[in-house]
């Protein structure tokens with residue numbers, strides 16, 4: 001059995017067991033949430049031993065080069081020495097402002113002393129001082145998050161009650177859901193539901209700021225009016241930029257978002273797409289865009305995988 | 311003499327063929343059910359590996375892997391008719407990309423060698 005070394009402790013890892021499960025099982029507190037490689041909150045650094053390549057999927061090359069890995073994807077096959085992420089991977093931050101954008105969506109502004117070097121649309125992991133970790137997409141040039149309050153949710157309810165000035169730690173940024181300059185005339189399709197708007201709002205404003213000339217369509221899906229937010233801001237942008245079309249899409253009024261999209265955009269060859277939000281809708285939308293002719297490599301998606309216990 | 315993989319255009323050709331091929335597979339009611347609910351990115355990377363193999367390129371998996379990877383589909387009724395449909399889409403995708411019929415024949419013959427493993431025979 002391979003042995004896991006952690007701060008002087010040696011743990012036996014059962015065949016097929018993840019490093020995350022082995023460490024949690026031994027009572028070590030390791031930040032984690034999705035347990036599926038999507039949120040990157042379980043980032044650890046290997047200082048010696050053999051890193052299973054599959055445990056580095058989705059990590060930036062710079063992190064891979066420094067031996068970082070995702071503990072929830074890491075099934076050690078040989079001895080491995082692990083340690084918590086170093087200062088290069090985490091930065092201290094302060095919550096500066098909290099604003100309700102709707103009944104259930106809280107806008108959280110943060111500042112860091114060191115620059116985070118993010119692109120709007122990427123995500124980061126927010127760590128509370130007790131190690132609770134959840135990932136959120138970045139909605140702009142500044143560090144702005146849109147957090148949906150989940151009944152019984154640990155992080156979202158804590159944020160709803162927290163005071164400005166509270167310190168937290170940020171890890172990341174990560175992900176490739178962001179605007180890439182270089183093709184200013186390419187049509188862009190941005191689609192998401194709920195707080196899936198957060199990264200899309202970041203990408204939209206980044207594209208406009210960088211003078212994107214091609215058409216930009218933003219579809220924000222919600223069950224009904226109360227699920228929409230930032231409507232005034234988006235309508236103002238649409239009034240200012242003739243190439244930007246804002247389409248709030250209400251299930252009860254317009255029908256399911258994928259059907260609305262398919263009807264409005266039956267042919268998407270040559271387009272670039274961004275889809276974000278709950279995993280189910282993201283998977284359906286990704287497939288729709290692809291079947292309408294969008295190249296698979298032109299589709300960037302972030303599925304907001306929830307936390308799981310096992 | 312360049313290999314079949316090189317004649318077809320190597321990795322960029324696989325990239326171009328995968329989207330065309332996977333789109334056909336997903337929209338064919340004879341076989342699309344087998345792909346329902348699977349993650350698109352994972353499927354696309356699998357299709358890439360499959361096309362690389364039938365192009366005669368560097369192979370990343372074995373007959374045993376193919377058997378294991380399709381066992382759950384065989385249990386759901388995957389049979390020769392579905393395999394034939396996939397080969398048909400492969401040929402049509404390559405033809406759309408302007409690949410010569412003789413080369414398409416070679417690709418189909420290579421794909422044919424996986425039939426027993428895919429169908430768990």
Ligand SMILES: Cc1cc2nc3c(=O)[nH]c(=O)nc-3n(C[C@H](O)[C@H](O)[C@H](O)COP(=O)(O)OP(=O)(O)OC[C@H]3O[C@@H](n4cnc5c(N)ncnc54)[C@H](O)[C@@H]3O)c2cc1C
Nearest residue numbers: 039135136137147148153154155156195198304305306307
């Ligand atoms: C890459 C990435 C980006 C993300 N970006 C955002 C973002 O921009 N805005 C945002 O609001 N969230 C985002 N999330 C989700 C976020 O990380 C948390 O999962 C969410 O805020 C809930 O955390 P919590 O601690 O409040 O609830 P938890 O304590 O984690 O959850 C409480 C219970 O509710 C369940 N649950 C939580 N969310 C859901 C759900 N959507 N559907 C079904 N069950 C659920 C959990 O499984 C758990 O049983 C993102 C997730 C990922 C992976």
Ligand code: FES
Nearest residue numbers: 034035037040072
């Ligand atoms: S990536 Fe490991 S817990 Fe989310």
